[in-house]
Amino acid sequence: MLADEVAQQLLQKTPGLSACLGDEADIDERSLRHSLETVLLDVLSSRQPGAPDTGEPVCQSGLEAPHQDGLQPSGTTAGEEQATPxxxxxxxxxxxxxxxxxxxxxxxxxxxxxxxxxxxxxxxxxxxxxxxxxxxxxxxxxxxxxxxxxxxxxxxxxxxxxxxxxxxxxxxxxxxxxxxxxxxxxxxxxxxxxxxxxxxxxxxxxxxxxxxxxxxxxxxxxxLQDEPLTQALAAHWLRPLGDLTSRQSERLEATLLAWFEGGGAPEAAKSLSVHPQTIRYRMRQLEKLFGPQLRDPRIRFELELILRSRRLMAQARIVQARMAYVRQGRRRSRAFTANPAPDTAEAIARVNGL
Structure with missing residues (x-):
């Protein structure tokens, strides 16, 4: 039979395998095939990618290589499991x-x-x-x-x-x-x-x-570590903007943050691409809304912290929405190419000159 021939060739031309089998000449075809499969699976699962081949016979899953003087490997006794891969x-x-x-x-x-x-x-x-x-x-x-x-x-x-x-x-x-x-x-x-x-x-x-x-x-x-906490702080410190429309509030928030980051009207105007006089007008609005709070260093720090966090969170939501859109597009593309409709398949063939 072909299986017998393959087994004989393996035994004759693979010294490592012969060493694993030892003198068990009476091993039957089924047992030999099972042992070979087990050894191969163990080798493939335990060898690290790129690890050098030492040339030593790999004998696992019940097929043990002979040891000098018939002794077990150092540190183990008969019946114990082999070392962890x-x-x-x-x-x-x-x-x-x-x-x-x-x-x-x-x-x-x-x-x-x-x-x-x-x-x-x-x-x-x-x-x-x-x-x-x-x-x-x-x-x-x-x-x-x-x-x-x-x-x-x-x-x-x-x-x-x-x-x-x-x-x-x-x-x-x-x-x-x-x-x-x-x-x-x-x-x-x-x-x-x-x-x-x-x-x-x-x-x-x-x-x-x-x-x-x-x-x-x-x-x-x-x-960005704690969005609910940032929202709570914003609800507390940005309360003076609560009666404005969302557009007005966003504009004044951007102006106040640019003022904090730039240190003056010219720098804030350059950051927002508006005229410095526009920044001064908006800052007068903010001073009326917040009163003396804008001159308190601690409150100024917390306001800048909140405004920076809100800007980052808005940017993060945009990034995540874009990434979700790309992933969804890829899934649709895979579904389209995997199961094209008959008419679509014909159109694709025509485009490719088929």
Missing amino acids: PDQTRQALFHALADARATPPQSLPDLAEAAGWPLPPVVRGVVMATPGETQQVAALLGDSLTGMFAGRPCLLVPSHVEDARARLELPMGGRLAAVGHEVPLKDTPSSLRWAHRLLALTPDRGVETRPVFVEDHFSSLLL
Whole structure:
């Protein structure tokens, strides 16, 4: 039979497999096929992408390689399970670092040694916009740790060198990704969490796609942290604008924020593309509405904080609406191309010269 011939060829030309089988010459075809399938599945599931092939026979799932003097491997006894595969160990290490509530099965140094990933003093979390690119970037970086965080594949990258940022920008060129801030190991979840948040607020700019760094957006992320609280503060401090129309209120809010940011009428006018006299007129309106509050430093600070937050939130809503529109368009495009109507299919064929 063909199966017998294949089995014989494997036994004769694959020394590693012969070593795994030992003297079990009476093994039947079904058992041999089952063992081969099991070994292949174990190898494919346990070997890390890009890991070097040591040339040693891989014997798992009940097929054990012979040991000198008939002894079991060091540290194990007959009937005990074999060592955890490296990828599972690395996943356990990532989980222990990314979840502050996790209790690792062993100390972090021991887990890192077993995973072959030396613990760096500081790390950065990286989240790719396209999850399928995570392993590609990991292979380019070489010393990263991959795992799941908040339902997405992520990277942990050592960040103990001065040019860490430049080192990340090159392999991620042309890819949209968010890079968390540099943190000690105990704060790893914070770096990953803020990278996730920044990615959700960042649109894909096509040809200008590049990684974004949390450290460039600290103040924006802080202001966007709690929208209900911002709305409550706005309802309290912007109450003098409550009797105006929405258009009037928006115009005066923009004027007041430009005044705070620019420091005077000429700068605010340039920012809003209006005449300085228009800014002075609107500021007189604001002084009538707010009274002496605009001269109180603490109130001025809180008003600027609220106005900046409201502007950022409006921009974030626009970005998220655009991203949702793009995703919806892609889904419709896939549905259209997957199941075109007969007339549509004929039209497509004509356009393509068929």
